[in-house]
Amino acid sequence: MPSLSVFDLLAVHDFVADLPGDWIHRLAACGHPVYYGAGHRLFREDGTADRFWLLHKGEVAIDFYVPGRGDIVIEKVGPRTLIGWSWLNVPYRWQFGAVVAEDIRAVEFDAAAVRNLINEDPEFGRELTTRILRVTAERLQASRHRLVELYAYPTVSP
Template sequence: MAPLSVFDQLVLHPFLGDFPVGWLRRLAVHGRPVLRYPGYRLFREDGPADRFWLLRSGVVALDFHVPGRGDVVIERVGADSVVGWSWLLPPYRWTLGATVAEDCQAIEFDAAGVRILINADPGLGRELTARFLAVMGGRLQTARHRLVELYAYPDHPAGASGPG
């Protein structure tokens, strides 16, 4: 059986699957399938935000650097989720870091190309931005809960190893 095309994978992904076919075809041009293994760093906090990923399988640990504690995991995201939203807003720098925790198959997108699509098609831009805003809201809520956990119970093992 032949591997699925990027377009087919987008149709099957919950984040974009209900997009109009024309939008999916235009987005697919800027995506490519990738396989990443545990320990692979997708990006570091404050690095250039030049891509994003739709996860098909695996787990990615989102983290941020805490002086004296190192990189603290604030959330682990898995299959059918999206990683990376900092590419949407200038100055296009990551606000978190991300490392692959379990073998990860994903579609990796070139952010510059997707930003061109967004600027050319306001409807696509509004819908994609709204979906990423929902992701951002959820991630901020999770980060808030994680910070409360870390400060309320600083010596708890979860404070050192991350959730999950």
């Protein structure tokens, strides 16, 4: 069975499938298929954000470092989602970390190349940025819930 092209992988991915075909073709030129096994760290908080991924199979744990507690998983995300959004904003440093929890197959993108596409086509840029902001809001909300879960202590009456 022949493997799918990057365009084909994007054409069936929830994050971009409904974009115009020419936009998907341009985006496909910036990516390549990857496989990473469980335990592989995609990135660490404050590292250089130079890539991102559209996940097709597997699971990734989004985490951040808490002094005295180590890496705290705030959310696990599965297929059909975006991994990484910090590449979109200067200074291009990861706000969270990510480690493969279950072997993944994904399309990995060169962030600088996608930023160039965004700059060349403002309409494409607005659409992609809107979608990424949606993911960002979801991840920040998940962080908030996880922090409440970790640090909310029952109040003790005097």
